[in-house]
Each structure stands twice: as structure tokens, then as C-alpha cells.
Amino acid sequence: MISVRRLTKNYGAVCAVNDLSFDVEPGTVTGFLGPNGAGKSTTMRIVLGLDLPTSGAALVNGRDYAHMGAPLHQVGALLDASAIHPGRTGRAHLRIAARTHGIPAVRVEEVIGQVGLDTAAGRRIKGYSLGMRQRLGIAAALLGDPQVLIFDEPINGLDLDGVRWLRSLLRNWADEGRTVLISSHQMSEMQSVADRVVVIGRGTLVANASIEELLRGLGGARVRVRTSAAEALAVALAESAAITQIGPEELEVEGLTALEVGNRAQALGIALHHLSDLEVSLEDAYLGLTADDVEYHGATNGGIA
Amino acid sequence: MNTLEPSTPIVLARTIRAEWARLWTLRSMWLFMLVTTIVVGISVLIGFDSPTEASVESAEAAWMPIRRMSMLAMLLLLPMATVGATADYGTGGIVPTMQWTPRRESLLAARSIAIILAVSITGLIPAMLSAVLVTQFAPAQSWSWGAGVDALATLGFVSALGALVAVGVGLLLRSTAASIGTVLGLVLFLPLLLGNLPFTWAKDVAALLPGTSARKLMIGEGLPGLTATDARISLAAWAIGALLLGGWRLLRTDANR
Numbered sequence: 001m002i003s004v005r006r007l008t009k010n011y012g013a014v015c016a017v018n019d020l021s022f023d024v025e026p027g028t029v030t031g032f033l034g035p036n037g038a039g040k041s042t043t044m045r046i047v048l049g050l051d052l053p054t055s056g057a058a059l060v061n062g063r064d065y066a067h068m069g070a071p072l073h074q075v076g077a078l079l080d081a082s083a084i085h086p087g088r089t090g091r092a093h094l095r096i097a098a099r100t101h102g103i104p105a106v107r108v109e110e111v112i113g114q115v116g117l118d119t120a121a122g123r124r125i126k127g128y129s130l131g132m133r134q135r136l137g138i139a140a141a142l143l144g145d146p147q148v149l150i151f152d153e154p155i156n157g158l159d160l161d162g163v164r165w166l167r168s169l170l171r172n173w174a175d176e177g178r179t180v181l182i183s184s185h186q187m188s189e190m191q192s193v194a195d196r197v198v199v200i201g202r203g204t205l206v207a208n209a210s211i212e213e214l215l216r217g218l219g220g221a222r223v224r225v226r227t228s229a230a231e232a233l234a235v236a237l238a239e240s241a242a243i244t245q246i247g248p249e250e251l252e253v254e255g256l257t258a259l260e261v262g263n264r265a266q267a268l269g270i271a272l273h274h275l276s277d278l279e280v281s282l283e284d285a286y287l288g289l290t291a292d293d294v295e296y297h298g299a300t301n302g303g304i305a
Numbered sequence: 306m307n308t309l310e311p312s313t314p315i316v317l318a319r320t321i322r323a324e325w326a327r328l329w330t331l332r333s334m335w336l337f338m339l340v341t342t343i344v345v346g347i348s349v350l351i352g353f354d355s356p357t358e359a360s361v362e363s364a365e366a367a368w369m370p371i372r373r374m375s376m377l378a379m380l381l382l383l384p385m386a387t388v389g390a391t392a393d394y395g396t397g398g399i400v401p402t403m404q405w406t407p408r409r410e411s412l413l414a415a416r417s418i419a420i421i422l423a424v425s426i427t428g429l430i431p432a433m434l435s436a437v438l439v440t441q442f443a444p445a446q447s448w449s450w451g452a453g454v455d456a457l458a459t460l461g462f463v464s465a466l467g468a469l470v471a472v473g474v475g476l477l478l479r480s481t482a483a484s485i486g487t488v489l490g491l492v493l494f495l496p497l498l499l500g501n502l503p504f505t506w507a508k509d510v511a512a513l514l515p516g517t518s519a520r521k522l523m524i525g526e527g528l529p530g531l532t533a534t535d536a537r538i539s540l541a542a543w544a545i546g547a548l549l550l551g552g553w554r555l556l557r558t559d560a561n562r
Contacts, residue, residue: 011562045559045560048404048407049403049404049407050400050403050404050559050560050561051559051560051562052557052558052559065407066407066408066409067407067408068310068407068408069310069311069312069313069315069316069408070309070310070311070316071404071405071407072405077404079400079404080397080400082397083396083397083398083399083400083401084396084397084398084401085331085392085393085396085398086396087330087331087332088330088331089330092326092330093401095326096323096326096327096330096405097323097401097405099319099322099323099326100319100320100323100405100406101319101405102311102315102319137401140401
């Protein structure tokens with residue numbers, strides 16, 4: 001379990017994390033979301049004892065990571081896959097990690113096989129692709145068979161096979177009762193793998209909820225309907241749902257299911273040309289939650305995107 | 306997997322092993338060792354060319370070229386120590402290093418010990434081999450255990466404390482280039498520059514610099530009035546001071562900000 005308690009981190013005049021509190025429970029995959037500069041990486045660095053908090057605390061299984069004597073048996077983490085000396089071989093990198101914990105060399109070979117780097121482990125890391133470096137970083141994280149996994153953007157650079165492998169690894173890890181915290185900007189991936197999400201913006205907590213709770217928070221069922229009698233249908237549904245006309249013959253209905261809309265239309269004798277439930281995505285939820293917290297906007301020809 | 310918390314001595318021993326492996330999986334370390342061996346090995350040629358007669362003085366004289374070339378080799382050994390201390394700051398490798406050894410005092414001790422050992426071995430082995438070659442095969446030179454032990458002990462002392470200065474500066478500045486520049490400035494350029502200026506204060510400052518102390522201990526040369534004891538104390542003070550500053554940066558600030 002990871003417990004973040006009233007955590008604040010200032011870099012000079014910049015407040016990166018501001019009075020942040022949340023828990024990451026065992027047995028779940030928890031997504032850690034937020035715009036660029038929201039404080040995700042800083043929070044993870046503090047959890048891993050790399051940065052010192054200005055105030056507050058971050059504990060792993062009730063302990064301060066910075067005081068752990070054998071942290072790889074407690075926490076496996078990958079923050080930046082490129083932060084490795086490029087002149088070493090992948091195997092040498094892992095053996096150094098293993099030596100810090102008295103982990104036998106045979107375990108190094110096991111994790112090399114587990115992440116699929118068997119043929120590349122003897123090569124210098126400078127020849128590795130980003131995906132291979134991610135795999136190497138994940139191998140180092142798995143070395144001590146830890147109870148907690150913390151990955152910052154682990155999907156970056158992975159090929160499809162790698163993404164599927166990582167997805168199943170995280171799922172299995174959580175199903176075994178372990179704690180998994182991952183950050184990512186790939187919302188579809190997060191929606192498919194995460195049980196819960198912690199969303200932060202400008203260093204403060206925006207949401208801490210299950211995926212279902214987050215999606216429900218967007219306003220419940222929404223239906224897209226197309227008919228030549230759009231106006232009449234809109235009037236008929238207006239009492240029990242919020243109606244938005246999105247085209248001359250097209251409505252978006254919020255608050256009723258497709259079945260309910262279809263039954264009403266049939267009762268009114270209105271012919272429908274299209275009727276479907278609208279899928280609400282984590283991306284929609286995330287964008288709604290963080291709209292006011294995006295610090296860095298990209299510019300387009302027309303101005304701010 | 307075993308989740309028992311290891312004792313501090315076990316953590317330290319494991320970290321020293323890891324730091325040792327970390328050093329010797331860097332190509333630059335082997336390159337430093339090779340060039341140091343060549344530089345110190347030149348003393349063999351000097352020894353063979355020496356006309357000294359066999360005597361007690363010649364036993365000491367047999368070591369003088371080795372002392373001189375080892376002094377020159379300090380210009381390789383100290384950058385070697387600096388690279389050992391700073392390499393993973395430049396690459397970002399300090400992040401996994403600190404994840405694996407979050408007890409920073411253990412990391413500080415282990416890194417210092419591993420670098421002292423690496424630098425001392427790299428300096429001492431070529432010196433010993435050179436001495437054996439000179440005294441065994443050069444007819445004008447003779448072996449003396451006393452002179453040899455004194456020369457090697459001095460070389461070991463200067464290498465170890467010089468390495469600590471380099472480690473301290475490296476951990477403080479966290480930049481290989483800036484650290485090598487600073488260390489070479491303290492050891493070579495500033496002592497030379499200040500020692501040759503026509504001002505008393507400049508010579509006083511030069512006398513306090515680690516390069517002046519190392520020169521006094523290694524080859525007996527230096528500013529007037531500087532004793533070997535002064536030089537030892539001065540060098541030890543530099544090593545302790547540098548390590549305190551570098552240790553403060555490592556222990557009390559963010560990992561690589």
C-alpha cells in the first residue's frame with residue numbers, strides 16, 4: 001500500500017505538489033493521471049525517496065522508502081527508462097541492481113527472460129530502443145519480486161506485444177493482492193487496465209475514484225438518435241432527459257437509455273434511422289476534470305489549442 | 306522472496322560490491338588503468354638508465370622515478386575518481402542507483418570506499434611492478450623493503466585522500482567536467498600558479514592546497530617551511546572537507562535536481 005499524506009514539494013518559488021493526500025490500495029491497478037507539470041513524477045520521486053518533501057510524507061507499506069535496507073523486495077519502480085548508463089550492457093545493469101540486494105545471478109537471467117531481452121542483454125544499452133530500455137527498467141523493477149510496483153509512463157515505446165504483456169503483468173500483479181501505481185497519458189490503455197484513478201492538477205488532488213465512479217460522474221447514460229421528426233421527439237423527451245440537437249435530424253439524449261428512447265419513439269409513431277448508446281470514455285472524464293488545470297497548452301495556427 | 310530487513314553492515318557490504326561492479330563496468334575506468342600503467346611504467350626506463358651505484362641511497366633513489374611518475378599519474382587517478390563519483394549523474398543513472406540504495410549514508414560510504422580501492426589499486430600495482438622490474442633487472446639499482454614500503458604507503462595515502470577529495474567535489478558539483486576541472490585546479494594549476502607569484506599571501510595559500518601537500522609527500526619537493534606532517538594534515542583536512550560538502554549534497558538534497 002502507498003500512502004501519501006499532506007505532501008507538499010516546492011522547487012524554489014514553484015509549488016510542484018500542494019498538500020496532496022491519497023492511498024493506493026493493494027489488489028488494484030491505480031492509474032495516476034494529470035496534465036504535464038501536474039506533479040505526478042514529483043510525487044513518485046518523493047515516494048521513492050529521490051526527492052525530499054517540503055512537508056508531509058509518502059509511505060510504502062507504512063515505511064519511508066528512504067530508510068529501507070532492501071527496497072527491491074518491497075517496491076519495484078521504473079521512473080525514466082533513459083536514466084541508465086548507456087555504456088553498460090543490460091545484463092551488467094541488472095547485476096549491479098542484484099548485488100545491492102544479494103540477489104543471485106540466476107534471478108537476473110530469470111527477469112531478462114521474463115521481459116524478453118534474452119538476445120539483447122549482452123549488448124550495450126546505448127544500442128537499445130526506448131521500448132527495450134522500458135523492458136530493462138521493468139526487469140530491474142521485478143528483480144526483487146516486490147509487493148508494490150510504481151511505473152511512470154511504462155507504455156512509452158513498447159510495441160503492441162509489449163503493451164499486451166505489460167497489461168497482463170499489471171493485472172496479474174494486482175490480482176495477486178499487490179499494489180500497482182502507473183502513470184500514463186494514454187487514456188484508452190489506462191481505462192482498460194486500471195481499477196481506480198488518482199487525478200491531480202497543479203499539484204493538488206482532482207479526483208480519487210474507481211473508473212466506474214468517474215464515468216458515472218459524467219452524467220449517466222447518453223444516447224445518439226437520428227430521425228426525420230427530431231423536433232417532435234425532442235419535445236416528447238424533454239421532460240425526462242436533457243436534449244441537445246447536434247444536427248438537423250440528430251439528437252443527443254442524456255438521462256435515458258437507448259431502450260427507453262426507442263420505446264418512447266415507438267409509442268409516438270416516430271420512425272428512427274439510428275439509435276445507439278454513447279460510450280463515455282475515461283478520456284472524456286479526464287478532460288472534463290482537468291480542463292482548468294492544464295498548465296502547458298500547444299499553439300495551433302488559430303491560437304491556443 | 307526474502308523481505309527481512311538487512312542490517313546496516315550487510316547493506317554497506319552489498320552496496321560496496323555493487324559500486325565496485327558499477328566502476329569496472331565503465332570502459333573509462335579500464336582506460337584510466339591502462340594509461341596509468343603506461344605512465345608509471347615509464348619509470349622503469351628511467352630506472353634502467355640511472356647510473357647510481359648500489360647503496361642505501363640507491364635503494365631510495367630506485368623508487369624516486371616511480372614516485373615522480375606516480376605523482377604524474379595522479380593527474381589520471383584523480384579524474385578517474387571524479388568520473389567514478391559523477392558518471393551516473395551525467396547519464397541519469399543516479400536515479401536507479403538511489404532507488405536500489407535509498408540509504409544515502411550507505412551509498413556515500415560505499416562509493417567512497419569503492420573509489421578509494423579502485424584508485425589505490427590502479428596506482429599501486431603499476432608502481433610495485435615497476436619497482437620489481439627496476440630492482441631485479443637494472444644492475445645499478447638495489448631493493449630495499451624500507452624504501453619500498455615508505456614509497457608505497459605514501460602513494461597509497463596520497464591516492465586515497467586525493468580520491469576522497471575528488472569524490473567530495475564530484476558529489477558536490479554533480480558534473481564530471483566541472484569536477485575534473487576543479488580537482489585539477491586544486492592539485493595542479495593553482496599550486497603552480499600561486500606558488501610562483503611574487504606575493505607572500507599567494508605562497509601561503511599555495512601551501513594550503515592539496516596539490517602542494519601531495520607533491521611534498523610524494524617527491525619531497527614543495528614550498529619552504531612545509532613539513533611532511535603539515536602536508537599530511539593539510540591533505541586529510543581537504544579530504545574531510547570535500548567529503549563533508551559532497552556528503553551534505555548527497556544526503557540533504559534531491560537526488561539529481
